Amino acid sequence: MSLEPSGNTNLTARSLPKSHTGITGLDEITEGGLPKDRPTLICGAAGSGKTLFSIEFIVHGALKYNEPGVFMAFEEKAEELAMNVASLGYDLEKLQNDKLIKLDHVHIERSEIEETGEYDLDGLFIRLGHAIDSIGAKRVVLDTIENLFSGLNNQGIIRAELRRLFGWLKSKKVTTIITGEKGDGTLTRHGLEEYVSDCVILLDHRVSNKISTRLLRIVKYRGSVHGTNEYPFLIDEDGISVLPVTSLTLHHDVSSERVSSGISGLDKMLSGKGFFKGSSILVSGTAGTGKTSIAGCFANEVCRKGGRCIYFAFEESPKQIVRNMSSINIDLQKHVDDGHLKFHASRPTLNGLEMHLVAIHKMVKQIKPNAVILDPITNLITVGSVSEVKSLLIRLIDFLQAEQITVMFTALTLNDNVTGQTDESISSLVDAWLLVRDIEFNGERNRGLYVMKSRGMKHSNQIREFVISDNGLDMVDVYLGPDGVLTGSAREAQQLQEKTGVVIKDHAVSMKDREIERKRMVLEAKIGSLKEEFESFQEDLNRSYVEDELRKSVLEKNRTELTQKRDGKE
Amino acid sequence: MSQHLDIQQGDEQNDENRPYALRLFVAGASINSLRAVNNLKEICEIYLDGNYVLEIIDVYQQKSLAERENIIALPLLIKSFPLPERRMVGDMSDTRKVLKGLGLSI
Numbered sequence: 001m002s003l004e005p006s007g008n009t010n011l012t013a014r015s016l017p018k019s020h021t022g023i024t025g026l027d028e029i030t031e032g033g034l035p036k037d038r039p040t041l042i043c044g045a046a047g048s049g050k051t052l053f054s055i056e057f058i059v060h061g062a063l064k065y066n067e068p069g070v071f072m073a074f075e076e077k078a079e080e081l082a083m084n085v086a087s088l089g090y091d092l093e094k095l096q097n098d099k100l101i102k103l104d105h106v107h108i109e110r111s112e113i114e115e116t117g118e119y120d121l122d123g124l125f126i127r128l129g130h131a132i133d134s135i136g137a138k139r140v141v142l143d144t145i146e147n148l149f150s151g152l153n154n155q156g157i158i159r160a161e162l163r164r165l166f167g168w169l170k171s172k173k174v175t176t177i178i179t180g181e182k183g184d185g186t187l188t189r190h191g192l193e194e195y196v197s198d199c200v201i202l203l204d205h206r207v208s209n210k211i212s213t214r215l216l217r218i219v220k221y222r223g224s225v226h227g228t229n230e231y232p233f234l235i236d237e238d239g240i241s242v243l244p245v246t247s248l249t250l251h252h253d254v255s256s257e258r259v260s261s262g263i264s265g266l267d268k269m270l271s272g273k274g275f276f277k278g279s280s281i282l283v284s285g286t287a288g289t290g291k292t293s294i295a296g297c298f299a300n301e302v303c304r305k306g307g308r309c310i311y312f313a314f315e316e317s318p319k320q321i322v323r324n325m326s327s328i329n330i331d332l333q334k335h336v337d338d339g340h341l342k343f344h345a346s347r348p349t350l351n352g353l354e355m356h357l358v359a360i361h362k363m364v365k366q367i368k369p370n371a372v373i374l375d376p377i378t379n380l381i382t383v384g385s386v387s388e389v390k391s392l393l394i395r396l397i398d399f400l401q402a403e404q405i406t407v408m409f410t411a412l413t414l415n416d417n418v419t420g421q422t423d424e425s426i427s428s429l430v431d432a433w434l435l436v437r438d439i440e441f442n443g444e445r446n447r448g449l450y451v452m453k454s455r456g457m458k459h460s461n462q463i464r465e466f467v468i469s470d471n472g473l474d475m476v477d478v479y480l481g482p483d484g485v486l487t488g489s490a491r492e493a494q495q496l497q498e499k500t501g502v503v504i505k506d507h508a509v510s511m512k513d514r515e516i517e518r519k520r521m522v523l524e525a526k527i528g529s530l531k532e533e534f535e536s537f538q539e540d541l542n543r544s545y546v547e548d549e550l551r552k553s554v555l556e557k558n559r560t561e562l563t564q565k566r567d568g569k570e
Numbered sequence: 571m572s573q574h575l576d577i578q579q580g581d582e583q584n585d586e587n588r589p590y591a592l593r594l595f596v597a598g599a600s601i602n603s604l605r606a607v608n609n610l611k612e613i614c615e616i617y618l619d620g621n622y623v624l625e626i627i628d629v630y631q632q633k634s635l636a637e638r639e640n641i642i643a644l645p646l647l648i649k650s651f652p653l654p655e656r657r658m659v660g661d662m663s664d665t666r667k668v669l670k671g672l673g674l675s676i
Contacts, residue, residue: 107640114671116647117660118605122597123629123641130633152643152659
């Protein structure tokens with residue numbers, strides 16, 4: 001063997017061969033599945049999903065990976081088992097007929113068996129060996145082999161035989177799952193972990209605050225790297241899904257594309273275009289301020305543009321939301337019908353926080369929406385502490401941003417504290433924060449909308465009045481009067497008052513105009529009469545002047561005549 | 571190896587006196603198997619007075635029997651008559667327990 005640290009290829013070649021489980025998410029955590037040809041112990045308390053886990057391993061192996069499997073049940077009868085998994089869409093009967101799986105129910109009842117001396121478990125070996133050989137099995141499940149301990153008395157024999165069994169299974173080259181009931185302070189009640197040293201997976205079913213969460217942890221995986229966290233998992237109609245939901249990277253791509261909020265006035269406040277695509281938006285406000293209406297409006301807008309949207313409702317049923325939104329002229333039913341809008345309504349107390357996250361993850365992966373709405377996140381507090389909710393939301397935002405999905409949360413603020421944090425204290429996490437606030441004035445409450453923050457864009461610093469009418473939502477500029485901000489009927493009254501003022505002013509102006517006109521007319525009349533006076537005076541003067549001239553000339557003529565006469569020319 | 575010992579003692583028996591129906595499942599020629607065969611034969615001879623039918627079956631030879639007869643531990647003795655059916659595992663060295671299983675009390 002070379003000592004040079006060059007052999008990356010060597011390492012992969014030598015790394016442990018693995019056998020895919022086909023269980024969503026588990027193969028990612030284990031980086032490929034369970035150790036091939038070796039036994040794996042799955043332990044957990046009653047009802048933690050051990051049997052389902054192992055049956056999925058067998059069925060996926062048979063259907064997806066061409067590895068037939070033997071399921072040896074020590075607890076349930078084969079028919080019961082088949083019936084139990086029929087709800088997941090697995091037809092064990094058919095798989096058995098196709099020789100892809102083999103079910104074998106081992107029944108041991110202590111009271112029916114008398115032990116009369118030394119014995120061994122050769123019967124089990126022969127039986128299992130025969131089952132494996134008959135279908136060429138590559139996978140084996142022993143569920144729950146611990147029942148041997150309750151069925152037989154001689155523990156010493158059982159232990160020795162189990163050790164032999166696991167060695168034998170390895171030599172048979174089958175990947176084996178052994179399930180074991182969790183004991184007090186030990187992984188299994190009878191210490192099976194002592195025999196299975198390659199891989200141990202612990203399933204847990206924890207109930208805190210009356211809410212249950214299923215968790216999976218890989219306790220040990222010899223010869224392989226694996227995730228060490230507790231991973232929540234979900235059992236639903238598709239079986240088990242485990243999701244590695246603890247990534248906390250900040251490497252996601254960003255987009256400068258914009259998405260409209262569906263409210264033109266709000267878009268205007270956000271530098272005219274709306275939110276960034278893939279950003280997270282928080283809408284907070286006190287009760288009844290229209291948070292759900294904003295969310296509904298956004299959903300409507302996304303769907304109207306041809307995108308897909310998932311609406312996670314934690315408070316109202318989908319029908320209720322559709323009805324309520326139709327009262328403000330937003331038809332969500334249409335989008336539900338054509339498949340653009342998907343509602344997922346559940347009470348937060350339905351399951352634990354992690355399960356909600358897993359459910360959201362699953363739906364998002366499945367539907368690949370353009371936008372996700374969570375309405376409201378406040379209710380999640382009822383199932384977890386503030387820090388838990390915060391951590392959930394961080395992971396959710398991370399996940400959605402990585403997928404370039406715009407997410408809108410609504411949150412109920414209990415106190416009317418504008419500058420403060422929201423109760424979930426996630427305002428620092430989100431990209432845009434809209435606050436809808438009651439403005440109480442003049443005996444009525446009106447809604448004011450603030451854009452508290454909006455990363456990466458120039459946004460309005462003004463309060464807008466947020467009006468919900470039969471025609472939808474819109475923003476109205478608030479009136480800034482001498483007494484402060486006026487909204488609602490006070491604003492309307494003020495507007496009316498202003499209108500009245502204008503009419504009166506108009507009236508006053510026209511009065512003044514007429515006065516001037518009159519004054520002008522009077523003046524003109526005066527000017528006219530003065531002119532007349534002047535003309536008659538002028539005429540008078542002219543006449544006396546002519547008379548004077550005439551008289552002068554007559555006198556002159558008379559005097560000349562007199563002079564001539566005196567000179568005697570007669 | 572195969573071992574079929576059908577021992578039928580006595581002639582016509584009426585229903586009450588029908589012989590004990592016993593089947594002994596063994597795993598090849600293991601020590602426990604051989605011991606069980608010997609011990610059982612001895613017990614039967616002494617306590618059943620020859621009134622029994624014993625079938626010895628090697629499970630290795632008929633592997634599918636293991637599932638059909640729900641066999642885990644070997645050697646296994648099944649008494650199917652008289653009723654109730656009883657199952658005994660082990661090398662039959664504990665005579666008292668074997669007799670209890672056969673429904674005989676001493």
